[in-house]
Amino acid sequence: MRPRKVIVVLKGYPRLSETFIAQELLGLEKAGFDLTLVSLRRPTDAKRHPIHDEIRAPVMYLPEYLHEEPLRVLKGLINCWRKPGFKPAFFAFLGDFRRDISRNRIRRFGQALVLAAEWPDGGEWLHAHFIHTPASVTAYASIINRVPWTCSAHAKDIWTSPAWELEGKLANTRWAVTCTHTGFDYLRSLSPHEERVHLSYHGLDLSRFDHFAGERLPLDGSDADRPVNILSVGRAVTKKGYDVLLRAFALLPKDLHWRFEHIGAGEQQKSLKILATELGISRHIEWRGALAQKEVLERYRNSDIFTLACRIAPDGDRDGLPNVLVEASSQRLVCVSTDVSGVPELLSDGENGFVVPSENPQALAKALEKAIRNPDLRRTLGDAAEAKVRSEFDHNVSIRQLKTLFENEWKAA
Template sequence: MPPTPSPPRIAIAVKGYPRLSETFIAQEILALEGRGLDLEIWSLRHPTEKAVHPMNRRIRARVAYLPEYLYEEPLRVLKGALWSLRQPGFRALMRTFLADLRRDLTANRVRRLGQAFVMGRELSPDVRHLHVHYLHTPASVVRYAALLTGRTWTFSAHAKDIWTTPDWEKREKLAEARWGVTCTAEGARHLKALAPRPDHVSLVYHGLDLSRFPEPPETRSLRNGSDPADPVRIVSVGRAVAKKGFDDLLKALAALPPDLHWQFVHVGGGDLLESLKAQARRDGIADRAAFLGPKAQPDVVALLREADLFVLPSKKARSGDQDGLPNVLMEAASQKLAIVASDFAGIPEFIRDGSEGQLVPPGDWEALSNALNLLAREPGRRHAYGAAAFERLRRDFSMEGGIDALEARFRALDCPEPLNPPVAA
């Protein structure tokens, strides 16, 4: 058997690191390190959350932070710009940047260029390839840095970056990247239609590393909402943003019949968190709805183990943003928790209506309320859904398949030596 090719040292670029909402990225980096890949992490933003997932603490890769706003680190940006002026790739970079700027005349576009100057100058000399999570802002920085330094690059596309980035920008990035992967069949179809050839983009599910999770509870409660002292426990996890549909969920909860006793817990931060709390007060359910804010994964799993129903009513936001296949659905399934979610985006690729859970039309809070009412009263059906979701997760959505595909792609890279020399001390 021929020896496994040694991959180049790879810089993984992300929008922010670490982030509680991006367990799939941390899981992937940790698993690739476990396969022997040599990685470093570049983040466009500093962390904003105090809690950190345990798996982030296990990642060994060096982490570098780019200037989040150029004015905050002017000397660093200036050094990057002066260094960039002398690079062979500078002209190609500026042609691309100016063409982009004509179509996107924003300060954010200029910030991406400045971050690319800094990244190009400060990348480890032995980094020969760049891989970026998200096809919008982070991919612009990586694309510019690759043009500047002569490195190759690839991408992982997810959700918002696919649906809110203009087609012209996606088409050009797809043409320049060596290859790309995405995590839903819907996203893959869309990107393949824009790619120079269909096999340029592959479907690679994140899956879930079940070794990081406890075995699901052997038994689950028989709560049916009839006992006010032991209400049905409903939980949802996700950032408080429009595409998650938590406003619909609160409407659905407020419409539940008075003879059904329930409690709701939400986990996650987000810009809409305060407005959701205000909505719960207006609808008269604040005493039964708890908003815990962002939590580390062990705390989330503990909630999932004690809950009776997991709910995620995703929908398309007015901005065009939408979910892919949220990893939290798989986390709920890992604990054999019954799931109610929207029949939308990548969700039905994992949860099939009436098999692994119950799906309702996106944005239809009345249908959601009806589904919650019926399922809350039927512990037997909840248990069947939870067991089926766990089995589907274990059989078809384990992490190993996705990591196998990524490892093979990274090891097959034939990368040229970068153009930039080592930075002087």
């Protein structure tokens, strides 16, 4: 069976916050896949993850905004106009546009025209990462060039997309995978072909997160000179719940000694710093900004507790299963998090971590206090968390699953 060249459509590439996608792309290349990457946006991160330098696939950038490259879009339209697939693609776009009258919808179709016109040599399959914007561009291009497509859905893209749009895409894609059981159940409920929706945890490249054999000090928050180190890694955005976390910190007993380190950028960072000052806890906090993975790994190993107060944002946006929880757990670092989306699929309260209701700073504060005061419990739960990651969240399982899904399609063709 001859492997086919897969065109992978991404919203942005490379992105520091989407190393799970880069990890998958590299895994597929190592499994023998020939990939070409198509990005709807150019990179904006100041730092670059080392894994992106290992990926060999060429990258094609579509016009981020159509008015910035009008001639390129016009050439795409002229090139596609006479293709047999143009008319059905245009009618599909019109049907979507009637239900979503927006510039974004027009931009998706324009980007699809450019992709279909500037088709990478040898491209025989389309795969979209995220079932919202990238999948729209992929679906239109699939119709124009009559090439089948598949999709990886994650979190925000599922929960912020209208049901009608998800139903349409699930009806037309050859298959879709998603990374949490909650997302899997929801997509299956919308799909006319339940058997085409698959659960596939991203997992972790455990070769990059070796077992941590070091011993953490038995700190219990009683010594002002040796505070318990609490770490969080994540963008400062609504769904990460950092305002809830800060309010939880403010509820901790005054005789408890701790320090908090945040790694990540995000538009809410300024307002969070103001909130920390208002709550009187800013002296306990260090805002580190974005760091490279090697530095993040070092912070996992030098911290005592990891926390992430995941929540559902007003627009429905939420995490799936945050990779940082899997990473922290792989380093025997006990995690304190919330019962949102896929978090309980990794962490079980009292068994291998602490899981509390979201939007509840009081419950979060109690869990943090218990974790701070009990170093032996931290060690026990952290060891159990690592055991679960190494037995159930190896990314090679996901790569093998994806490889099988692709190959089964190609055998049938």
